[in-house]
Amino acid sequence: MSSALARVALRPERSAWWRLLTEPRSALGVLIAVVVLLAALFGPMLSSYTPESPDFLATLAPPSGMHWLGTDDLGRDVLARILYGARVSLLVGLSSVGAALLLGLPIGLVSGYAGGWTDSVLMRCMDVLLAFPGILLALGITAALGASLSNTILAIAVVNLPVLARVARGQALAVRGLDFVTAERALGFKEATILWRCVLPNTLSPILVQASVLLASSIITEAYLSFLGLGVQPPIPSWGNMLHDAVGFLDQAAWLAWFPGAAIFLTVLAFNLLGDGLRDRLDPRD
Amino acid sequence: MIRTILGRIVALIPVLFGLCVLSFALLSMVPGDPVTAMLGLEADPTAIAALRAKYALDDPLVVRFFAWFGHVLLGDLGRSIQTGRPVTAMIGSALVPTLQLGAAAMVVSLLVAIPAGIIAAVRRNSAADLAVSLLALCGLSLPSFWLGILLILGLSISLPLLPSSGYVPFLSDPDAAFAHLVLPALTLGTAMAAATMRMTRAAMIEVLSADYIRTAKAKGLPARRVVWHHALSNAMLPVMTLVGLQFGQLLGGVVITETVFSWPGIGKLTVDAIFARDYPVVQGAILVTATLFVLINLATDLLYTVLDPRLRSAR
Numbered sequence: 001m002s003s004a005l006a007r008v009a010l011r012p013e014r015s016a017w018w019r020l021l022t023e024p025r026s027a028l029g030v031l032i033a034v035v036v037l038l039a040a041l042f043g044p045m046l047s048s049y050t051p052e053s054p055d056f057l058a059t060l061a062p063p064s065g066m067h068w069l070g071t072d073d074l075g076r077d078v079l080a081r082i083l084y085g086a087r088v089s090l091l092v093g094l095s096s097v098g099a100a101l102l103l104g105l106p107i108g109l110v111s112g113y114a115g116g117w118t119d120s121v122l123m124r125c126m127d128v129l130l131a132f133p134g135i136l137l138a139l140g141i142t143a144a145l146g147a148s149l150s151n152t153i154l155a156i157a158v159v160n161l162p163v164l165a166r167v168a169r170g171q172a173l174a175v176r177g178l179d180f181v182t183a184e185r186a187l188g189f190k191e192a193t194i195l196w197r198c199v200l201p202n203t204l205s206p207i208l209v210q211a212s213v214l215l216a217s218s219i220i221t222e223a224y225l226s227f228l229g230l231g232v233q234p235p236i237p238s239w240g241n242m243l244h245d246a247v248g249f250l251d252q253a254a255w256l257a258w259f260p261g262a263a264i265f266l267t268v269l270a271f272n273l274l275g276d277g278l279r280d281r282l283d284p285r286d
Numbered sequence: 287m288i289r290t291i292l293g294r295i296v297a298l299i300p301v302l303f304g305l306c307v308l309s310f311a312l313l314s315m316v317p318g319d320p321v322t323a324m325l326g327l328e329a330d331p332t333a334i335a336a337l338r339a340k341y342a343l344d345d346p347l348v349v350r351f352f353a354w355f356g357h358v359l360l361g362d363l364g365r366s367i368q369t370g371r372p373v374t375a376m377i378g379s380a381l382v383p384t385l386q387l388g389a390a391a392m393v394v395s396l397l398v399a400i401p402a403g404i405i406a407a408v409r410r411n412s413a414a415d416l417a418v419s420l421l422a423l424c425g426l427s428l429p430s431f432w433l434g435i436l437l438i439l440g441l442s443i444s445l446p447l448l449p450s451s452g453y454v455p456f457l458s459d460p461d462a463a464f465a466h467l468v469l470p471a472l473t474l475g476t477a478m479a480a481a482t483m484r485m486t487r488a489a490m491i492e493v494l495s496a497d498y499i500r501t502a503k504a505k506g507l508p509a510r511r512v513v514w515h516h517a518l519s520n521a522m523l524p525v526m527t528l529v530g531l532q533f534g535q536l537l538g539g540v541v542i543t544e545t546v547f548s549w550p551g552i553g554k555l556t557v558d559a560i561f562a563r564d565y566p567v568v569q570g571a572i573l574v575t576a577t578l579f580v581l582i583n584l585a586t587d588l589l590y591t592v593l594d595p596r597l598r599s600a601r
Binding site: 125128134223228243265 | 300301304305307309312313315316424426427428429432435436438439534535537542545556557560561568572575576579
């Protein structure tokens with residue numbers, strides 16, 4: 001009963017979600033994120049062109065009725081590639097944050113709840129990962145493992161891991177001394193049960209806020225890596241590798257740089273707006 | 287106080303050791319034989335054997351690590367496979383342009399962010415506040431390499447006012463050096479400005495609602511003096527901490543900006559070395575950058591402790 005009370009007491013109010021959707025800035029974030037999601041899911045239906053098929057009769061064609069966002073140096077439709085790129089960006093963003101959550105949440109919870117040597121060892125390991133600037137660590141991992149979609153996801157997940165572990169640890173530390181946890185312990189519940197039933201639910205709000213911010217930064221990191229040629233590899237279109245290709249044609253076909261960059265900007269803006277909105281609604285510290 | 291500083295420095299030792307382990311491990315994770323990766327599949331077997339012997343690649347991993355670590359402690363990061371030059375010297379000469387770019391970006395960021403943050407806080411909930419908040423959010427969401435490309439499109443291609451890439455040392459031609467610095471500094475400074483703007487606004491709002499500010503106003507001090515003298519000096523403490531941390535983050539950000547503008551700093555050196563499979567340079571550049579990052583963060587933290595008397599007594 002005490003854990004049920006704890007969940008009720010510390011969980012955000014149901015209306016917080018409604019307020020999130022009615023606040024203009026976070027509503028705009030949700031709207032853009034939904035549009036990107038729909039583009040990623042139904043992209044092929046929105047464009048009659050395929051992202052990888054070249055058309056050598058229409059190379060570097062400017063935006064027109066035929067090709068709304070123009071074509072690249074191989075005559076590939078920029079709109080089709082941007083729509084497919086949305087899939088890649090969301091896939092990398094969601095998978096890398098998801099993988100970091102799967103590992104970082106247990107590490108943080110155990111570290112904060114157990115304390116002592118367990119905490120020291122686990123957090124020193126996380127400190128080492130945090131000691132690298134994120135993009136540099138991701139760059140080092142992809143350089144070592146080779147550039148590919150899966151290695152990009154892995155590299156960004158490793159960058160995200162210590163951030164989520166730290167947030168989860170902080171929450172576990174805050175919760176472990178509270179009365180309802182002591183009550184559960186007095187009732188004879190196992191530590192694992194207490195972690196699962198009492199501690200975990202109370203870490204979720206700040207984790208959710210952090211995850212949405214990390215989703216934005218993961219999308220940017222994927223674009224950085226692909227731009228440098230160390231992320232998603234051609235012919236798979238990603239917004240980052242489209243910008244990499246655009247650099248060679250800036251004086252002839254500026255649209256090749258405008259649209260993929262705008263897609264990254266709007267998507268990251270959406271998740272940042274959402275992160276801000278979630279922080280205002282769910283994080284009592286702010 | 288000295289005990290606090292020493293404690294922080296001692297706590298850094300395992301982190302720095304971990305950095306060395308991870309930097310070494312990363313390059314040991316290269317799939318297949320690193321020598322084949324460096325020389326190619328059709329390399330001469332004698333050359334392969336010579337390189338394996340040179341880098342002691344047949345020794346166990348732990349032995350190789352401690353041999354490498356011993357050299358690192360003496361400041362020897364090995365030699366570049368591509369050029370044969372000592373890695374330490376290559377990193378040393380690349381650090382000069384990187385620090386130059388970093389300092390210029392920091393100036394751009396502070397010149398924009400601090401006045402904008404103050405105006406937003408003083409005129410809270412006005413159109414100016416909304417504009418600053420939106421600008422900051424856009425700055426945080428703008429991928430720096432895209433901004434760099436847009437600046438090249440606007441100020442180098444459409445209006446040929448500034449060079450789109452390259453580096454000129456200040457001592458050889460100050461005018462050309464400045465012209466080459468403008469676009470990379472604007473690119474790198476924008477993202478930093480966005481975060482600093484937000485922090486300045488938040489810190490100023492908090493300070494402006496404090497009792498001593500109300501007292502200063504009640505005593506009839508001019509508004510300008512209250513804001514610039516009484517409020518700003520206290521609001522700057524968290525802002526300066528953020529700026530210090532950002533200077534560390536900037537070491538990651540330069541990788542992209544230096545590549546876009548062909549700026550010969552440590553970021554470009556790292557990326558070029560990755561493509562050239564020059565692993566000693568990659569390893570050295572990653573280690574040096576991460577170590578600088580940690581040391582800058584430590585310095586910022588210590589400075590904060592020294593400046594804020596509350597933290598001094600708390601620790």
